[in-house]
Amino acid sequence: MMQRLRGLGATAAPIWVLTAVLLVLPFTLGGSWTFMLGLCFANSIGVLAVSMLVRYGGEVSIGHTFFTALGAYSVGILDTRYGISLWASVPLALFMGVVFGILFAWPSRNMHGIYLAVTTLALALAVPEIINNLDALTGGYEGLYVATPFVPGIEMELQRYYVALALLLAATFAVARLRLSRQGMAMLLAKTHPAAADAFGARRVWARVAVMGISGGIGAVCGAALAFSGSTVSPGGFTFWQAIFLLVGSVVSFYGLSMPRVLIGGAFVTLVPQLLSASGAWIPVFYGLALLGMILLGHYMPRIQKALAREK
Amino acid sequence: MTFWDTLLYDLFPLIWSGMITGCLYALGALGLVMIFKCSKVVNFSHGNVAGLTAFLVYGLSSGVLLSLSWGAAVVVSLLCAVAIAFLIYSIISPLVFESDLTSTIATLGFGLIAQGLTLVIFGADIVALDLPIPRFTVSVLGLLVTGYDLTVLAVAVVTIGTLFIVIDYTKLGIAFRAMSENPFAAEVCGLNLKSVHYFAWISAAILGVIGALLIVPTTFLSVTTVATFMLQAFAAAVIGGFASLPGSLVGGILVGILMNLFTFYVSPEYSSTFLLAVILVALNIFPNGILQKVGGSRV
Amino acid sequence: MNSATNSLRGEQIALSFGGIKVLKGLDVEFRPGEITGLIGPNGAGKTSLFNCLTGAYIPQQGTITYAGHSLDGLSPAARAGKGIVRSFQHVALCPDLTVNENVMMGVARNYSAGWLNAFLPLPRGRKEREEMKRAAEAALTDLGLPDVGDKMPGELPPGMQRLVEIARAVVGKPSVLLLDEPAAGLNNSETRDLMKVLRKLTSTDLVMVVVEHDMDLVMSICDRIYVLNFGEIVALGAPEEVRTNPEVVRIYLGSDDDE
Numbered sequence: 109m110m111q112r113l114r115g116l117g118a119t120a121a122p123i124w125v126l127t128a129v130l131l132v133l134p135f136t137l138g139g140s141w142t143f144m145l146g147l148c149f150a151n152s153i154g155v156l157a158v159s160m161l162v163r164y165g166g167e168v169s170i171g172h173t174f175f176t177a178l179g180a181y182s183v184g185i186l187d188t189r190y191g192i193s194l195w196a197s198v199p200l201a202l203f204m205g206v207v208f209g210i211l212f213a214w215p216s217r218n219m220h221g222i223y224l225a226v227t228t229l230a231l232a233l234a235v236p237e238i239i240n241n242l243d244a245l246t247g248g249y250e251g252l253y254v255a256t257p258f259v260p261g262i263e264m265e266l267q268r269y270y271v272a273l274a275l276l277l278a279a280t281f282a283v284a285r286l287r288l289s290r291q292g293m294a295m296l297l298a299k300t301h302p303a304a305a306d307a308f309g310a311r312r313v314w315a316r317v318a319v320m321g322i323s324g325g326i327g328a329v330c331g332a333a334l335a336f337s338g339s340t341v342s343p344g345g346f347t348f349w350q351a352i353f354l355l356v357g358s359v360v361s362f363y364g365l366s367m368p369r370v371l372i373g374g375a376f377v378t379l380v381p382q383l384l385s386a387s388g389a390w391i392p393v394f395y396g397l398a399l400l401g402m403i404l405l406g407h408y409m410p411r412i413q414k415a416l417a418r419e420k
Numbered sequence: 421m422t423f424w425d426t427l428l429y430d431l432f433p434l435i436w437s438g439m440i441t442g443c444l445y446a447l448g449a450l451g452l453v454m455i456f457k458c459s460k461v462v463n464f465s466h467g468n469v470a471g472l473t474a475f476l477v478y479g480l481s482s483g484v485l486l487s488l489s490w491g492a493a494v495v496v497s498l499l500c501a502v503a504i505a506f507l508i509y510s511i512i513s514p515l516v517f518e519s520d521l522t523s524t525i526a527t528l529g530f531g532l533i534a535q536g537l538t539l540v541i542f543g544a545d546i547v548a549l550d551l552p553i554p555r556f557t558v559s560v561l562g563l564l565v566t567g568y569d570l571t572v573l574a575v576a577v578v579t580i581g582t583l584f585i586v587i588d589y590t591k592l593g594i595a596f597r598a599m600s601e602n603p604f605a606a607e608v609c610g611l612n613l614k615s616v617h618y619f620a621w622i623s624a625a626i627l628g629v630i631g632a633l634l635i636v637p638t639t640f641l642s643v644t645t646v647a648t649f650m651l652q653a654f655a656a657a658v659i660g661g662f663a664s665l666p667g668s669l670v671g672g673i674l675v676g677i678l679m680n681l682f683t684f685y686v687s688p689e690y691s692s693t694f695l696l697a698v699i700l701v702a703l704n705i706f707p708n709g710i711l712q713k714v715g716g717s718r719v
Numbered sequence: 720m721n722s723a724t725n726s727l728r729g730e731q732i733a734l735s736f737g738g739i740k741v742l743k744g745l746d747v748e749f750r751p752g753e754i755t756g757l758i759g760p761n762g763a764g765k766t767s768l769f770n771c772l773t774g775a776y777i778p779q780q781g782t783i784t785y786a787g788h789s790l791d792g793l794s795p796a797a798r799a800g801k802g803i804v805r806s807f808q809h810v811a812l813c814p815d816l817t818v819n820e821n822v823m824m825g826v827a828r829n830y831s832a833g834w835l836n837a838f839l840p841l842p843r844g845r846k847e848r849e850e851m852k853r854a855a856e857a858a859l860t861d862l863g864l865p866d867v868g869d870k871m872p873g874e875l876p877p878g879m880q881r882l883v884e885i886a887r888a889v890v891g892k893p894s895v896l897l898l899d900e901p902a903a904g905l906n907n908s909e910t911r912d913l914m915k916v917l918r919k920l921t922s923t924d925l926v927m928v929v930v931e932h933d934m935d936l937v938m939s940i941c942d943r944i945y946v947l948n949f950g951e952i953v954a955l956g957a958p959e960e961v962r963t964n965p966e967v968v969r970i971y972l973g974s975d976d977d978e
Contacts (some may be wrong), residue, residue, distance in 0.1 A: 147521045163815075167523055170464075171529070223703065226658055230696035233651060241689045243692055271576045282838040289837035289844060290827045293820050297813040304811035307773065308887070309799040309828035352528055359525060389539035389779070396532030400511070403526045407515055 123367050134269050142269050143337075143419070144382060145400040149272035150333035152374025153279050153365075155357040157326035159370065160283055162363045164292070165319035166299040167220070172229030172354050175205050175213075177235050179331025182251035184341035185245055193256045193326035194271065194336060201332040202325050209324020213233045213317040239343045251342025254335050267319065272337040276374075279326055280367040287365075295319055349392070353377050356399045362406065433562055434680045440569050441638070441652075442676020443576035447631035448584065448653025448659055449660060449668035451624030457600040457663055458620045460520040465508060465530035467650025470628035472534045473501040474636060475542045478549045484542070490552055498629055504534075505625035509618060516617070531647075538643050546642040553637060571633050579630055580669065583623065587665075592619050600663075650681065655695050659702045725786045726750045727772065727895050727926045732781035735766055742778065743766045743950040749895075754917065754927045756937040759947035760970060766899070768947070769930045773805050773897055774798045785895060785926075799828055802894035806887075808903050809852075810880045812872040819868035819885050822855035823848075844956035858890035859883070864915050876908030882916060895926040902933040914940050938962065946970075 154176055161169050179201035186197040216227050239246045246252065255321045265276050286292040298305035298315035306312060335341045357373030364370060376398070384391050448466065455463045479485035480493035490494065508530050515523040554567035587593035590617070599606040599616050607613055631653070632646045639645055656675045660667030675698070682694045727749040734742040742764045745827030749755045757765045770776040772783060774795040783790045790798060795805075804825070812821045821974055830851065842896060856868055862882050872880055901917070903908045910933060917940050921927065931937045937944060938958045946954040946967050954964045961967055 113495055136668075157576070168525065219703060222456070222460075222524060223658070225524065225701055226462065226654055226662075227696075229651075229654065230692070230699050234693040234696045237690060237692045285838050285840060288848060290823075290830055290832065290847065291834065291837045293510065293813075293816055293824055294827060296815045297821075297824055300813045300815065301807075301811035302777070303795070303823075304807060304813075306795040307799055307805050307807075308824050308825075308891075309796045311794070311796050352532065355525065355528070389536060389543075391536065392532040393536030393540065394527040396534075396536060397530065399529035400526055403515065403522060403529070404511075407518065407522075 113282075114147050118151075120366075124367055126371075130273055140264055142265060144378065146272040146337035146375050147334065148371070148378040149269075149276040150374070151331055151354070151357065151390060152276050152370040153272075153333055154330035154354045155167070155361060155373035155377065156276075156279055156283060156325060156365060156370040157323045157330055158354050158358040159361065159363040159365055159373070160326060161312040161323040162358065162367060164299060165316065165323070167319075168173040168225050168355065169228040169323070170225055170348075170351050170355055171230070171232035171235075172323075172327045173346040173348070173351040174184050174228075174231045174235050174393050175209065175327025176331035176350075176354075177239060178204050178208055178324075179248055179328030179333075180335040180341045181239070181331070182328070183253075183332045183335040184247075184254055185283045187256050187335075188247075188252045189245075189361045191256060193369045194258045194332070198275070198329065201328040204321055205328025205331075206321045207327040209321040209327075210317055213320030214326070217313045217316050228351075229348070236343045236345050236348075239346065247342075249343060251344075253368065254339050254341065268337040268339065274334045275333045275369075276367065279329055279368060280365070283326070283365050291318065325344075329378055330389060340376050351394060359399055361404050426712075430626065432552040434684055435677050436563055436565070438677035439673050440572050440676070441635070441680070442673035443572055444631045444635050444649070444658075445629050445652045445656040445675050446552035446669045446672025447576060447579065447634075448650050449672050450580065450665060451627040451631075452598075452653060452657045453665055454620040454624050454627075455662070456657075456667075458596055458603070459516050459523075459617050460704075461512075461516055461523045461527065462662075462674075463621075463624065464524065464527045464529075465534055466628050466651070467647040468531040468534035468538070469501065469504055469508075469625065470632040470650065471643065472504075472538045473497045473568060473625075473629045474549065474632040474641055475538050476500055477633060478547055478641060479542060482547075494633070495643030498626060501625040501629045506618065507519050509621040512615060514619065517613075519609070520622045528596075535647070542643075544643055546640040549633075549636045549641045551633065551637055562687055575630060575634060579627065583627070584665070588621075592616065596620060637701035651654065651692075652695070655699055657697050659706075661706070682695060724877070725894070725924060725926070727785045727928070728784070729768070729771070729783045730781050732768065732771055732778045732783070734764075734771060734776060734778045737919040741950050742771070744781065745947075745950075745952055747945060749869065749928050750943075751894075751926050752921065752923045753942040754921060754929060755941050756941035756944040757920070757928060757930045757947065758932075758934075758937055758944060759953075762949075763947040764950040765930050765947050767950075768863075769897060769899060769928070772928065775802070797938050802891070803897070804888045804891065804893040804895070805897040806884045806899055806901060808900040810872075810877070810884055810904075812880060812883060812887075814871065814873055815870065816872075818859070818864075818870050818872055818875065819852060819855045821872060822858055822887045822890050823870075823885060825858070825887040826851050826854050829891065854890050855886070858886040861889075862886050863912070876909075878912065880906060881909070885913075885916065885920075889920060894924065896920070897975045898927070898929045899928065900931055902931060902936050903909075908926075910936055 130180040133145065154172060156176065158169055161167055182201040182204055183194065186192040186200065209330050212231065216224055219227060241389050257264055258271050294305060294310035295315045295318060298310055298312050302312040305315065334345065340347070354377060357377040360376045361369045361373035380394060381391050384394060452463060452466055455461055476497040477493045480488045480496055508527070512523045512526045515526055553571050556567045558565050587596060595606065595611045595616050596619060598609070599613065600613060603613065604675055629690050632649065635649045636645070652675050653672070656671035657668045658671070659674060660669070660671030678698060679691060679695070729745060729747045732742050732745045733740070733749070733750065745768065747768070753920055757768060759765045760889060767776060774790070785801065785803065791883060806911065823940055830847045832844045832847045834914045835841060836847070859865060859868055862885065864879060864882055864886065869927065875883065885898070885901065900914055905913060929941065943956065944958060944961045945952055946961060949971050953970065954961055954967045956964070
């Protein structure tokens with residue numbers, strides 16, 4: 109039972125150890141690995157956004173590329189058009205993510221489960237189209253190139269790594285804190301017993317809007333990190349499939365919210381296409397199998413454990 | 421051009437062709453709704469499996485895999501679609517009775533696999549799949565009607581008619597209706613949940629393949645064609661209330677017409693965004709589908 | 720102090736669902752310092768009346784007032800803000816929260832630390848959590864559950880879960896406490912513990928309403944009892960009066976033999 113509490117994101121020693129290891133890693137790894145890990149941290153934030161919606165809202169999103177695109181283009185546009193670095197663009201991304209999360213949550217406040225999932229699907233489909241058609245701003249198919257350093261004078265390669273790591277740490281920390289807050293507890297109560305939450309002053313609609321706002325904000329931060337660490341922003345990174353991959357990452361990490369857990373999901377999302385890049389057609393097959401495998405594992409694991417326990 | 425000319429040369433043809441494509445969306449939507457009605461699962465693999473089957477027809481008839489006649493290729497592919505539907509449901513059936521959301525995510529997995537297999541076997545190229553559809557054009561009251569239009573209409577009417585007859589009069593169909601109304605009571609009465617679920621999944625697969633094959637002549641066949649087409653079917657199902665078969669029929673035709681009008685009069689580039697807006701608006705005005713307000717739906 | 724002014728009243732409450740009259744113009748008064756029972760056979764309308772009081776249903780006619788102020792049009796959440804709280808027939812504790820945290824939700828409405836405090840370890844949010852935690856622990860101790868705060872609700876037996884729910888309801892010092900079948904699913908000894916707790920909770924300014932099937936519980940803890948049947952009040956009085964009322968015996972207590 110305490111495990112469940114921890115799954116929601118309490119701090120523990122492993123997180124400190126992991127953080128320490130990740131902090132020194134770039135000095136022992138090659139450049140391409142440093143680059144990959146940066147992307148991996150960024151995607152982990154996206155996985156966190158999806159898992160957070162599942163854990164606190166009880167809802168599944170297959171459209172989170174809407175929010176990652178929002179964040180990525182906030183960074184990309186401010187950088188290439190106005191030369192403004194992350195100092196301003198990350199807060200803007202967060203703000204945009206929260207605002208659009210709320211804007212989406214309000215008209216969909218009475219939808220649940222499958223209805224909401226289908227609506228987020230439509231959201232994901234609208235994204236590439238919007239990006240391509242606003243090409244004066246977004247660069248269309250070509251995309252944008254993010255090159256302004258966050259801290260001038262430090263090697264860009266290291267910045268791409270550490271900024272993503274810092275954003276990941278900040279996001280997982282904030283979500284872990286949320287678990288202890290009045291608002292976080294109210295959302296959890298509203299998820300399981302909306303009537304009870306209502307009876308104690310936490311409205312169901314408030315909880316939904318708040319969860320979507322937070323999840324959208326985290327999603328946008330993921331996009332900002334992707335833009336900076338990946339150095340390019342283009343519509344190809346925000347397709348419908350990418351949205352599903354984020355969900356796959358979330359399922360693979362069993363909807364965990366702690367840093368090690370979301371890292372597993374992020375690594376899955378980032379590394380699988382990389383490892384299979386030679387045989388691109390197999391990537392969806394592999395993702396599909398992994399998704400099914402994890403779901404079936406989650407379904408049969410308790411039974412297997414029970415059977416094993418009985419034999420002992 | 422006068423107002424009436426505009427109406428005659430733009431609006432009517434747009435509505436007509438929208439209705440034709442709408443019939444196909446309805447075929448897709450009916451499959452989604454059948455599965456949802458009895459097992460509460462949204463089958464996200466619907467479009468990709470139908471796409472894979474359409475490619476199978478191409479592969480079997482063009483010589484890529486075999487050089488069968490057109491009819492034989494369709495029959496073999498339909499059998500494959502049925503087998504795939506059977507396999508998918510068999511794998512996720514233990515999940516269906518536990519959590520509808522988990523099983524819905526699982527269907528995404530199958531969608532990914534079907535999409536990947538299509539890529540692996542047939543590649544990412546666009547292919548032309550020719551169906552033996554009568555090619556003629558007649559003018560009815562100034563409206564140009566093609567052989568394709570009439571074929572689609574005829575196939576849709578026959579397919580949907582057959583489906584409704586099956587649901588209304590066969591034992592399995594009646595069990596399906598009973599189960600959609602109240603699964604618990606139906607099970608207590610001795611109906612086998614699983615066989616009804618299989619019935620729904622297999623019917624849905626057949627409807628999906630028919631819809632996919634008929635949409636191909638209007639475009640080319642590529643990995644994404646059918647999946648994109650099925651998204652309109654999703655919208656149709658959502659607008660129809662997702663749990664009403666007549667609703668999805670009306671929803672399909674409505675989506676077909678609305679999309680046509682929007683792409684012609686407003687902008688072809690924002691069609692998905694428009695679809696999103698339609699879904700959001702429809703769900704807010706008619707949370708239970710457009711037919712719910714008019715009166716209870718029977719099927 | 721005139722206790723009658725702080726009572727919860729319903730005047731001419733009428734409710735119908737699709738033409739079926741569930742409540743037919745009831746006048747009820749629940750006084751502070753008393754435990755009032757609502758009993759009646761299945762379908763009598765007691766749960767409907769209860770839901771009108773909590774704000775879950777909106778009656779077609781009549782008004783509900785507390786201490787002279789109308790509650791009409793207030794949502795359950797808004798009524799909670801006025802100190803009117805309830806428990807649930809089916810235990811509605813959040814399985815993701817510890818017992819303590821579940822109880823803390825009962826006082827959450829009194830606090831207002833903002834979102835910044837939710838995400839960052841700022842002093843105000845910490846202080847708030849400390850205060851809420853202390854209040855929750857005190858409430859649990861009052862109800863005889865001092866050592867379960869850090870457990871998850873699922874680890875407790877049903878009787879304790881029920882008490883935790885009551886702790887959540889009373890921790891915010893409510894002025895009206897509405898209990899929906901508090902003894903449902905409890906065994907005899909658990910019910911006895913519950914009765915002790917409920918009796919201990921009575922105070923001069925607390926309005927307590929209990930909807931309950933368990934006759935022994937109602938008869939032994941309630942000061943006054945409303946008996947409903949077919950949406951109308953059949954009897955009102957102290958337990959002895961109700962027990963001996965021939966009408967009540969006929970429609971309700973007599974049917975015990977059949978069960």
